[in-house]
Amino acid sequence: MIAHLKGRLDSTDIDHAVIDVGGVGYLVGASSRTLASIGPVGEATTLFTEMLVGEDFIRLVGFARAEERDWFRLLTSVQGVGARVALAILSAFEPVDLSRAIASQDKAMVARANGVGPKLAERIVRELKDKVGGIAATLGPAAVNAPAGAGADAVSALLNLGFRPAEAAAAVAAAEAELDADATLDALVRLALRKAAK
Incomplete structure (x- = not known):
């Protein structure tokens, strides 16, 4: 298993790069x-990689950040999402935006990626809603809903109370939509708890 490549960027194309590592050129598929x-x-460059092995192929897919690789693994765990579609989704969205879309079950947003129809988008948000917490834990609570300041603390507070990451993110997002930008943490948590209870 190749976990990462560190070398010189030899060339890039529309969907891949070639990384020269000690005189060996590795062709690595990648998102835009x-x-x-x-x-x-x-x-010099470093790519986190995922090796795909099939009956008649071995491919490397590369990512600028480890969390992008984690999202690739999650996305390809959904039936109907292959490497090409997962890379199209990662080309269209930052991991934080993808976390937000799945936490809020926004299938229309996910369907904006090339090659993702409404049915596949629905399957992605449905199957990943409870798994998104694993990645959120590695990025911190802010990654679930991308809030800053009080929003991040509010998500963390709900996680500590036992809410699932997707529930916490959706409740805080709903609360933030109603409150002023300078709302206190206390007000945000109280309203988020009421939203989550509905």
Whole structure:
């Protein structure tokens, strides 16, 4: 298993990069976000990787950040989501935005990615709603709903009370939509608890 590649960026194309590691060029599939962020050709770069092995192929897929790789693994665990569709989703959304869409069950947002129809988007948000917490835990509570300040603390408070990450994120998002931007943590948690109880 190849966990990451560290070398020189040899070239990029629309859906892959070639990383030169000690004179060996590794062709690595990647999302457009990863390709845009790995630096200029000729410079040193590091990619987190996932190796895909099939009956008649071995492929490497690369990611600029570990959380992107974690999302790739989650997405490809959904029936009907292969590597190509998972990369299209990761090209369309930052991990934080994807977390928010799944936590709030926003299948219309997920369906905006190339190759994702309404039925597949519904399956993705349904199957991943309870799994999104695993990635959120590695990124911190802010990743579930991308709130800042009081919002992040409110999500954390609900997680500590035993709410699932998706529930906590959705409740805080609903509370933030009703309250002013400068609402106190106490007010945010109280309203989020009322939203979660509905």
